[in-house]
Amino acid sequence: MSANTKNLRNVVLLGHSDSGKTTLIETMLYEGGAIKRRGSVEGQNTVSDNTDLEHEKGKTLFSHQMFVNWRNNKINMIDTPGFDDFIGEVVSSLKVADTAIIVLNAANGVEVGTELVWEYVEKYQTPAIFVINQMDHPKADYDKTLEQAKERFGTKLLPIQYPYNSGPNFNSIIDALRMVMYEFPANGGKPEKKPIPDSEIDRVNAMHNALVEIAAENEEGLMEKYFEEDYLSEEELAQGLTLALAKQQFFPVFITSGLKDMGSGRLMGFLDDIAPSPAERPARKLENGDEVSYNSDDKTTIFIYKTISEPQVGMISYFKVLSGTLKPGDELVNAENGETERISQLFVAVGKDRIPVTELVAGDLGVTVKLKFARSNHTLNTRGLDRKVRPMEFPESRIRKAIYTDAAADMEKLVTALHKIQEEDPTLKVEQSAELNQTILHGQGQLHLDLVKERLADDFGVKMNFADPKISYRETITGTADADYRHKKQSGGNGQFGEIHLRVENFYEGMDEPTGFNIRQKEIEELPWGGKLAFYWCIVGGAIDNRYIGAIKKGIMQQMNDGPLTGSRCQNIRVIIYDGKMHSVDSNDISFQLAAAGAFKEAFHQATPQLLEPMFAVEILCPDEDTGDVMGDLQTRRALISGMDSESHYQKILADVPLAELHDYGSTLRSITGGRAKFNMKFADYQLVPANVQQALIKKHAQLEEA
Known part of the structure; x- marks a missing residue:
């Protein structure tokens, strides 16, 4: 292994599931002599997919680090999952890579998983090499895949190679950088170099000239020589292309059949010659x-x-x-x-x-x-250094599930185990929700959470169950109402007495001050759960002592924390305390606390109460042919479509969807589109619940209270 930074290459393989990354990397290890024989995904004996869970699923679920020595360089390689449920493994691997190899399936073209990882390649400004893999597939289409890639990723994509034939008979690669045709034996391996057929000369010359121009643009001396001689040597080409790749000025495109071991050796040679070392990357x-x-x-x-x-x-x-x-x-x-x-x-x-x-x-x-x-x-x-690398940023979760155990005693053990897994997986979030009285697990998708569930059982001996989480509704009012409430209790000795007269109104920023009241004290309080409480103390003539203000406000806050409609938290309400009565002996804090809660509850029910539900802004990218089905499904979820646009060869749908309707949405979307769509969601705001939904929720809450 090299002890020189300049002789290192750090490469991460990215791509949609089934693009063939694991098979390709196995072949690259074999070509470099790191392994004596190639394993297969089906045989469950690849270097990369080496966990029991990956063998069971037949998919890469974790990132895997490995290396191979090639000529004078050490090439570190990281294989990554293709499912967007495991995007955290991709983000972390890209953080330490100096070159990304983006693997495309020649039969399927550019898929949505590839577009997802491309966002992070751009974010980290990582030099990228595209590999059109599975050229031996019966439906392989090089031209279509290349065109799709250029449409999505830009004109900086420049093909280095193209197939002389493709499909089951694929065995020849025409290389425009080396100006040679590689012809492989039936079982792959080391190819025979052959002259480029006459029929291909014009196409190859055009590709070669495009590469020469890119190389010359990055070195003044090369540019001068190119203008004078219209030629650059192989060494000069490598020098210029290394600079261009390191600066992300071009993204070379290679072709391979990882399964047949065709083209991987040439790809390794390019990494060795052209891909930037860490020393050639920005600090x-x-x-x-x-x-x-x-x-x-x-x-x-x-x-x-x-x-x-x-x-x-x-x-x-x-x-x-x-x-x-x-x-x-x-x-x-x-x-x-x-x-x-x-x-x-x-x-x-x-x-x-x-x-x-x-x-x-x-x-x-x-x-x-x-x-x-x-x-x-x-x-x-x-010791003594003050260095802290900017942390990796992971996407927001797209699925949430309430979790529980069959035996209540196992819950603490479950949460402890989850926190250990969370230390390994930053895209997983464990939330202890006091509001919902549930433990909520947030993840990137159902497959992500299912994998966590299996790990808990296998590694920690804890069985976890899923349930739909409760929804954090909010309660407010749209009208105005007055109420008075007397709390009186006598049971020997000092009793309890407190009487409150109050008004409740919907509160919003900039509203006029209430008229007809002598405002003695006013507080606008930001509520911990969002929204505000405007509390007005308008007592005159000593009807209630000021010393009971705190108790009265506490009674109102207790009622707002456990709302009158469904037990959900209340927000954006103005409460005006304008009259009441007290007793010189029997009045105390608890009396006025209970009186305030009772008066607030009565007034709330009379002030046209309204339930609010959390809405999430959802952005979906899906193939054009699936748009109708996706839109139809959204309509069943009470979604409000806010926009549609095209993005590359995908349709982008923007919608506001109630959180209550987003349970299992990732699984449904994957089913509708055959896994060819992606989505993200983030909290937007709270909006009014439709009347029929509100009545159903109130009825359900009443039944639970009665039970």
């Missing part, structure tokens, strides 16, 4: 605005991008060395919490296998074990 931005460069002679900084817990081992940390040279025995300080960690052991990963090493230089990827306080997104430094 890493820090949270305070400073930068850290990949310099092995500097003091040590590492960034942990992934952590997992393994039985009998404990916490395993995957990281990138950002500066310095890391060795076993080094002590580093966590910039997140100030804790000191000793790097007792140092490894490089080849799938599930870990190979001990004596050092890792700046830019390299590695693994260590049993760090006590370090987790994903943490930066560790040599």
